[in-house]
Amino acid sequence: MNKSKNVDLTSGPILKNLAELALPIMISSMLGTAYNITDMAWIGLLGAKAVAGVGVGGMYVWLSQGIAALPRMGGQVNVAQSCGRKNYEQARSYAACSLQITVLFGLLFAAVCILFIRPLLGFFHLTDAETYSAARSYTLITCGLILFPFLNLTLTGLSTAQGDSRTPLLANFVGLAGNMLLDPLLILGIGPFPRLEVTGAAIATVSSQILVFLILVLRIRCSRLESNILQHLHLLSRFSKEYYEPIFRIGFPTAIQSSIYCMISMILTRMVSSYGAAAIAVQRVGGQIESVSWNTADGFASALNAFVAQNYGARKKDRIRKGYSLSFRILVIWGLLVTSAFVFLPGPIAGLFFHEKEALAIAVNYLIIIGFSETFMSVELMTIGALSGLGRTRLCSLISVILTGARIPLAMLLTWAGMGLNGIWWALTVSSVVKGIIFTLTFHHISRRLPENT
Numbered sequence: 001m002n003k004s005k006n007v008d009l010t011s012g013p014i015l016k017n018l019a020e021l022a023l024p025i026m027i028s029s030m031l032g033t034a035y036n037i038t039d040m041a042w043i044g045l046l047g048a049k050a051v052a053g054v055g056v057g058g059m060y061v062w063l064s065q066g067i068a069a070l071p072r073m074g075g076q077v078n079v080a081q082s083c084g085r086k087n088y089e090q091a092r093s094y095a096a097c098s099l100q101i102t103v104l105f106g107l108l109f110a111a112v113c114i115l116f117i118r119p120l121l122g123f124f125h126l127t128d129a130e131t132y133s134a135a136r137s138y139t140l141i142t143c144g145l146i147l148f149p150f151l152n153l154t155l156t157g158l159s160t161a162q163g164d165s166r167t168p169l170l171a172n173f174v175g176l177a178g179n180m181l182l183d184p185l186l187i188l189g190i191g192p193f194p195r196l197e198v199t200g201a202a203i204a205t206v207s208s209q210i211l212v213f214l215i216l217v218l219r220i221r222c223s224r225l226e227s228n229i230l231q232h233l234h235l236l237s238r239f240s241k242e243y244y245e246p247i248f249r250i251g252f253p254t255a256i257q258s259s260i261y262c263m264i265s266m267i268l269t270r271m272v273s274s275y276g277a278a279a280i281a282v283q284r285v286g287g288q289i290e291s292v293s294w295n296t297a298d299g300f301a302s303a304l305n306a307f308v309a310q311n312y313g314a315r316k317k318d319r320i321r322k323g324y325s326l327s328f329r330i331l332v333i334w335g336l337l338v339t340s341a342f343v344f345l346p347g348p349i350a351g352l353f354f355h356e357k358e359a360l361a362i363a364v365n366y367l368i369i370i371g372f373s374e375t376f377m378s379v380e381l382m383t384i385g386a387l388s389g390l391g392r393t394r395l396c397s398l399i400s401v402i403l404t405g406a407r408i409p410l411a412m413l414l415t416w417a418g419m420g421l422n423g424i425w426w427a428l429t430v431s432s433v434v435k436g437i438i439f440t441l442t443f444h445h446i447s448r449r450l451p452e453n454t
Contacts, residue, residue: 053134055284066258074251084313301385308389335375342371376436
């Protein structure tokens with residue numbers, strides 16, 4: 001049997017290269033969106049309090065992804081740049097180091113969440129017993145077994161770095177199928193299965209993540225890709241600091257950015273909680289609905305990250321700029337489509353998840369307001385992927401943290417000015433618009449100063 005080849009991102013038609021890598025990632029991201037929306041649709045049948053509890057627990061799952069971003073981004077960028085230089089042994093060492101860090105971080109985060117569950121949930125001042133109980137059970141299960149999502153994120157990044165985006169797509173597809181099957185069985189207690197409600201949703205989520213991990217490992221072991229750097233890794237070996245340091249240097253700013261971003265959102269969630277459980281539920285579900293755009297943009301950003309990193313390693317400036325330009329046009333079109341759906345069809349969309357009048361009214365306002373930012377947010381995520389491929393993660397983190405942090409005083413100002421809950425939604429939108437513009441200008445400035453083609 002002939003071995004198949006990874007996508008060589010340093011030569012050939014740019015659009016074809018990006019499409020071959022990006023389409024599986026975008027489809028995988030859409031599956032992730034469907035994954036989250038499926039959970040929310042079933043949990044929505046339990047009422048706003050259950051959704052709010054899952055939303056609070058989900059905040060710590062989100063926070064964990066910021067920590068996981070260090071080995072994922074640090075490993076992905078260094079592996080991709082090594083592949084661009086055709087130094088596959090170096091790429092293999094970077095991959096092994098990033099997986100070692102991933103396991104360590106996953107175990108530490110799980111231990112913290114289990115041991116300090118009470119003060120972690122106490123931050124949100126949940127006064128309703130049902131909401132608190134849902135948040136506690138969801139957090140303990142999903143964060144207690146966070147190692148598997150951590151490994152999935154890193155393995156996905158490493159696969160993408162070497163031009164293989166089909167393996168994560170297959171794994172996520174199987175995981176989605178498993179989650180869609182388990183959700184109704186465990187949440188509602190269909191047939192011989194007990195009615196576990198929020199606990200069932202958490203078990204379904206963790207089970208599907210374990211399934212994704214097993215598929216990833218199986219595919220990697222059986223892969224016939226040439227120069228597959230994920231095969232024959234020495235995971236128990238100790239590597240020199242020359243491999244760990246670049247991973248931390250590239251990944252640490254991204255991890256700080258993601259973690260601070262989540263903390264800012266937690267503070268905003270605390271502000272939202274003063275408007276009741278329905279408002280928290282809308283913020284949680286609204287974020288999942290919005291993931292239709294940001295998951296897709298983030299998936300495309302992963303492809304552009306690998307493309308830029310490989311071509312940066314090969315010193316091909318023109319391909320980097322052309323690849324960014326093509327990606328920009330595609331993401332603008334996608335963002336405009338999502339904006340149109342949110343602004344002109346908020347009622348039907350919100351009605352899929354909410355069945356209580358108060359929550360439905362809040363959700364409609366959320367979708368209309370947040371809808372105006374979708375194009376800018378898509379461009380922001382794509383550009384962060386491109387700049388990170390150049391190794392500029394520190395700059396990305398600085399811009400993102402400052403402008404995202406501005407949401408808190410802006411939300412306080414707008415709510416104080418009489419806009420109420422809608423003031424918080426407008427703070428999210430305004431900051432996303434500004435970030436999209438600034439990141440675009442930043443990339444064009446930096447790309448003009450790259451070394452000339454070799």
